[in-house]
Amino acid sequence: MSAKSIALTRRDFLKLTGGFAAFGFAIFAFRPQPTFPSILPPGAILPADLFRAQCQRCGKCVAICPHHALAQDATGTPYIDGLSGWCDLCLDCVRVCPTGALRAVDPKQFKLGLAEIDRDQCLAWRGNGCRLCYEKCEMLQKAIELDADVRVYVKSETCNGCGACVNVCPQADRVTKHKSTGRAVALKVLDNGNTG
Amino acid sequence: METPVETITTRAQRVVASKRLTKKFWARARVITSVTALALIALTAALKVELGTFSSLALGPIQFACPLGVAQVIAASQQFIPAFALAGLIGLLSIILLGRVFCGWLCPGRWMFNRGPWQEKMPFKHRGWIQGALAGGVVGLAAVCHTPVFCIVCPAGIVCRGAIAAGAGGSLLPTLGWLGGIISFEWLSRRSWCRDLCPLGGAISLVSRLNPFLKFKANPEKCRPCKACENVCPEGMNIGRAVDTSVCMKCFACQAVCPRDAVEFQPVAFKITTAKSSH
Numbered sequence: 001m002s003a004k005s006i007a008l009t010r011r012d013f014l015k016l017t018g019g020f021a022a023f024g025f026a027i028f029a030f031r032p033q034p035t036f037p038s039i040l041p042p043g044a045i046l047p048a049d050l051f052r053a054q055c056q057r058c059g060k061c062v063a064i065c066p067h068h069a070l071a072q073d074a075t076g077t078p079y080i081d082g083l084s085g086w087c088d089l090c091l092d093c094v095r096v097c098p099t100g101a102l103r104a105v106d107p108k109q110f111k112l113g114l115a116e117i118d119r120d121q122c123l124a125w126r127g128n129g130c131r132l133c134y135e136k137c138e139m140l141q142k143a144i145e146l147d148a149d150v151r152v153y154v155k156s157e158t159c160n161g162c163g164a165c166v167n168v169c170p171q172a173d174r175v176t177k178h179k180s181t182g183r184a185v186a187l188k189v190l191d192n193g194n195t196g
Numbered sequence: 197m198e199t200p201v202e203t204i205t206t207r208a209q210r211v212v213a214s215k216r217l218t219k220k221f222w223a224r225a226r227v228i229t230s231v232t233a234l235a236l237i238a239l240t241a242a243l244k245v246e247l248g249t250f251s252s253l254a255l256g257p258i259q260f261a262c263p264l265g266v267a268q269v270i271a272a273s274q275q276f277i278p279a280f281a282l283a284g285l286i287g288l289l290s291i292i293l294l295g296r297v298f299c300g301w302l303c304p305g306r307w308m309f310n311r312g313p314w315q316e317k318m319p320f321k322h323r324g325w326i327q328g329a330l331a332g333g334v335v336g337l338a339a340v341c342h343t344p345v346f347c348i349v350c351p352a353g354i355v356c357r358g359a360i361a362a363g364a365g366g367s368l369l370p371t372l373g374w375l376g377g378i379i380s381f382e383w384l385s386r387r388s389w390c391r392d393l394c395p396l397g398g399a400i401s402l403v404s405r406l407n408p409f410l411k412f413k414a415n416p417e418k419c420r421p422c423k424a425c426e427n428v429c430p431e432g433m434n435i436g437r438a439v440d441t442s443v444c445m446k447c448f449a450c451q452a453v454c455p456r457d458a459v460e461f462q463p464v465a466f467k468i469t470t471a472k473s474s475h
């Protein structure tokens with residue numbers, strides 16, 4: 001090393017240590033808490049806090065996802081919201097995940113979350129006769145039902161939270177309680193874990 | 197009256213001009229390599245081919261992982277993940293083989309930061325200790341917060357995330373935000389990120405002590421004490437006097453500027469051991 005380097009004064013030391021501590025703490029304290037808990041990729045069967053500890057934020061799962069269903073939030077944690085694409089449980093993300101944060105699951109059984117319809121926003125519930133999500137879901141899980149008035153219901157036993165209904169929903173009002181989507185249907189985290 | 201056009205006539209001037217060109221050539225080569233690597237990441241994200249990022253790279257069956265990331269994940273989750281740890285070991289091995297090539301040639305932080313006029317010219321004295329403490333500190337912070345905290349802000353990581361977002365159609369705003377945060381941190385502390393602050397660079401320089409390849413060395417017969425290399429070295433190292441070149445990121449700047457062509461590039465420098473035994 002060169003003979004000429006400057007001495008680390010106590011002030012510098014305090015400044016550096018303080019700066020780093022503040023930086024680290026700020027990240028920890030202000031890490032984005034989604035207004036609603038976000039859906040983690042399939043295979044995130046670990047408890048949510050353990051998933052956050054084990055995920056390296058490498059983004060391999062996002063890069064490989066063939067349906068563009070996954071995205072990384074501001075801290076790099078992958079999530080699914082159904083806006084850019086929906087998950088068909090191909091489990092490519094599980095295959096590429098290097099850390100074991102995502103683990104093999106049975107795609108027939110696994111539930112990512114649950115679709116929840118906002119009846120004030122939904123066009124079918126407002127009587128406009130929209131049934132795009134029903135038609136989409138008929139091809140996939142058959143988890144959306146129509147009643148006599150062509151209003152849509154989600155069957156919570158069959159819905160696996162793939163997000164296809166969010167993806168096709170034409171409603172784009174910003175005024176909705178599911179702020180992150182603006183659609184009349186949003187994915188809800190299941191009670192038994194898998195929360196973000 | 198016309199001012200006389202300045203022409204390069206004397207031999208010394210010609211040498212200086214060609215040196216400047218060589219220096220520029222290496223600088224461009226580094227930026228181009230790094231940008232190409234990022235473009236490759238974006239391309240694989242667009243084409244849905246498995247490659248990975250700087251954090252975790254899969255070349256066929258061989259998995260590389262960032263050793264600092266592995267250490268943080270294991271500390272944060274308090275679980276030993278054998279396959280991931282092996283990938284981290286392969287990452288360590290590549291550092292031993294290549295030294296800080298990652299810092300100089302792949303990490304986008306190298307050309308994104310370190311360029312303000314506000315920075316102090318010289319590194320701190322006990323920088324080896326400081327860097328070790330930084331690297332250890334982020335692992336400790338990961339254990340305390342149960343989150344790999346540095347992975348979230350690591351410049352290499354966030355730019356890779358940006359590349360993936362660009363390829364797969366996501367938002368670039370988080371990447372820009374974090375980069376802005378790091379630049380302001382650099383500005384507030386009046387330090388160069390790569391030289392003084394980066395925990396990842398610190399961890400890599402700790403390991404690259406063991407690296408016997410791609411070394412720069414001053415030929416004692418040609419070298420006369422001057423400061424040409426010290427002034428261009430991003431690490432503030434004087435290659436003529438340096439005893440520990442573990443922080444060298446193989447950028448070729450000293451070789452390009454040396455007025456006496458005294459800096460020799462040794463692809464294999466096993467002399468390290470003889471130097472140690474004679475010491």
Ligand code: SF4
Nearest residue numbers: 055056058059061097
């Ligand atoms: S591949 Fe695994 S470690 Fe990487 S971002 Fe996705 S979940 Fe996290």
